[in-house]
Amino acid sequence: MEKKVRVRFAPSPTGGLHLGGVRTVLYNYLFAKQHQGDFILRIEDTDQSRFVEGAEAYIFETLKWCGLEPDESTLHGGNYGPYRQSERKDSYKKYAIQLVEQGQAYYAFDTPEELDAMRTRLRTEENPSPQYDHTVRMQMRNSLTISDSETKILLSEQTPFVIRIKMPVGETVRFNDMIRGEVSFDTSTVDDKVLLKADGMPTYHLAVVADDYQMKISHAFRGEEWLPSAPVHILLWKYLFGLDAMPQWAHLPLIMGPHGKLSKRDGSKYGFPVFAMNWKDPKTGEQTEGFRERGFTTEAFVNLLAMLGWNDGTEKELFSLDELVQSFSIDKVHKSGAKFDFEKAKWFNHEWIKTLPVTAYAKQVKSLFAEKGIVLENDEYLEEVLSLVKDRCTLLADFYEHSYFFFKAPREWDLSAVSPKWNEAKATFFTSFSKTLLSINDWNAAALENLFKQLAEQAAIKPGELQLPLRIMLVGGKFGPTVFEIAQLLGKEETSERITAALYALAQEQ
Numbered sequence: 001m002e003k004k005v006r007v008r009f010a011p012s013p014t015g016g017l018h019l020g021g022v023r024t025v026l027y028n029y030l031f032a033k034q035h036q037g038d039f040i041l042r043i044e045d046t047d048q049s050r051f052v053e054g055a056e057a058y059i060f061e062t063l064k065w066c067g068l069e070p071d072e073s074t075l076h077g078g079n080y081g082p083y084r085q086s087e088r089k090d091s092y093k094k095y096a097i098q099l100v101e102q103g104q105a106y107y108a109f110d111t112p113e114e115l116d117a118m119r120t121r122l123r124t125e126e127n128p129s130p131q132y133d134h135t136v137r138m139q140m141r142n143s144l145t146i147s148d149s150e151t152k153i154l155l156s157e158q159t160p161f162v163i164r165i166k167m168p169v170g171e172t173v174r175f176n177d178m179i180r181g182e183v184s185f186d187t188s189t190v191d192d193k194v195l196l197k198a199d200g201m202p203t204y205h206l207a208v209v210a211d212d213y214q215m216k217i218s219h220a221f222r223g224e225e226w227l228p229s230a231p232v233h234i235l236l237w238k239y240l241f242g243l244d245a246m247p248q249w250a251h252l253p254l255i256m257g258p259h260g261k262l263s264k265r266d267g268s269k270y271g272f273p274v275f276a277m278n279w280k281d282p283k284t285g286e287q288t289e290g291f292r293e294r295g296f297t298t299e300a301f302v303n304l305l306a307m308l309g310w311n312d313g314t315e316k317e318l319f320s321l322d323e324l325v326q327s328f329s330i331d332k333v334h335k336s337g338a339k340f341d342f343e344k345a346k347w348f349n350h351e352w353i354k355t356l357p358v359t360a361y362a363k364q365v366k367s368l369f370a371e372k373g374i375v376l377e378n379d380e381y382l383e384e385v386l387s388l389v390k391d392r393c394t395l396l397a398d399f400y401e402h403s404y405f406f407f408k409a410p411r412e413w414d415l416s417a418v419s420p421k422w423n424e425a426k427a428t429f430f431t432s433f434s435k436t437l438l439s440i441n442d443w444n445a446a447a448l449e450n451l452f453k454q455l456a457e458q459a460a461i462k463p464g465e466l467q468l469p470l471r472i473m474l475v476g477g478k479f480g481p482t483v484f485e486i487a488q489l490l491g492k493e494e495t496s497e498r499i500t501a502a503l504y505a506l507a508q509e510q
């Protein structure tokens with residue numbers, strides 16, 4: 001029988017989620033959904049020294065914003081909990097002990113000073129950071145070099161110890177990566193990683209294997225940076241649970257920035273976001289910008305992430321989440337690094353702003369306006385405004401400059417664009433226009449334009465000469481969509497009032 005598909009995203013709560021992390025979430029999610037499987041979120045917090053307040057909540061909020069909700073997690077529950085590794089602490093030690101008993105791991109009692117002395121002694125130019133490996137282990141204080149009875153005494157005296165894997169010498173570890181094909185490692189090049197720490201916590205290496213087993217994970221997708229750890233994980237699977245139970249691995253390609261691997265620093269350096277949402281480091285106060293706050297729609301963000309390292313083999317670039325669930329395939333993910341291009345990211349956003357119903361992002365626009373001090377209360381009006389200007393906006397933040405004047409009458413006008421050609425006849429025209437338009441029954445752009453042309457003809461002024469002044473009266477400057485459409489949305493009274501106010505300012509100017 002085929003194993004049920006169960007995948008996991010296993011972040012350590014150490015800070016905000018960058019593009020690579022959210023892409024890992026996305027690929028896991030897509031794979032789970034297309035196989036009617038389960039998507040699990042497991043918090044890997046065994047390294048308490050790296051724990052950052054607020055990071056876990058941030059991860060959940062990001063997943064929610066992206067629409068990539070897990071089926072099982074600390075928040076969503078599930079049958080395989082707890083989903084936070086620190087709460088599973090007691091479940092790991094037995095595996096480390098089992099490995100010692102099987103001769104595949106050992107107790108190491110070396111003090112920090114002894115470890116430092118070893119590194120100092122062995123450091124050379126070719127080997128600047130000596131590792132605790134098969135060439136070194138027999139020179140250290142561990143259960144391989146001291147007798148069983150001495151080990152027992154040290155343990156009974158509560159001497160601090162760690163348990164290390166005993167990496168075999170000269171073996172080849174192979175596995176089939178769903179993206180890379182066969183990958184192999186020479187075990188002699190890998191150090192004797194710590195599996196259980198002195199505080200009784202497992203390291204990531206032991207915990208990831210134990211939890212993937214206990215949570216019945218069928219496929220494990222993670223970033224390429226974990227590839228060097230794979231031989232340790234494979235051996236742990238072999239020693240503890242058997243390779244048949246092991247999940248299928250896929251190591252996702254790195255995301256590249258303008259120079260090498262995309263880093264948090266690239267964001268501030270080149271002015272683009274690298275995190276999903278704004279993140280403020282509680283320790284340093286450092287703020288990292290997010291795609292959400294920069295004005296990306298969820299749909300565009302998810303779409304551009306999917307394309308960072310994958311395409312369906314055609315020219316198609318715009319995919320909704322549902323379409324991605326249909327088309328995505330993990331074995332089509334590229335092996336080489338995926339280049340992040342912010343201009344391309346903006347293109348995705350522009351396309352999605354045009355395509356989506358404005359209701360999909362109205363709430364986000366509202367909060368962007370609120371940040372600038374404009375509180376939007378009338379949803380219907382907001383949606384009409386957004387529909388009118390959306391084709392001009394690349395980022396949701398652009399809605400502000402393209403539409404703030406719908407919510408705030410201008411107090412200043414670019415009079416220099418009007419004054420030089422201003423005259424009495426034009427003033428009379430606008431005075432009459434602002435009054436007459438109040439009597440239009442069926443208020444719309446076309447009716448208003450008709451009236452405008454009719455009055456212009458009567459006044460013997462070319463309508464073309466009057467349109468720019470009208471625009472400046474309504475919005476304050478030489479910008480905005482078609483002027484009659486602006487007026488249609490503003491409504492009769494507001495349009496009339498804005499003309500009157502601007503006429504007054506022009507009169508003062510003359």
Ligand code: GLU
Nearest residue numbers: 010011012044208221222
């Ligand atoms: N806890 C690891 C991380 O923070 C997860 C690696 C994995 O998925 O195995 O990235």
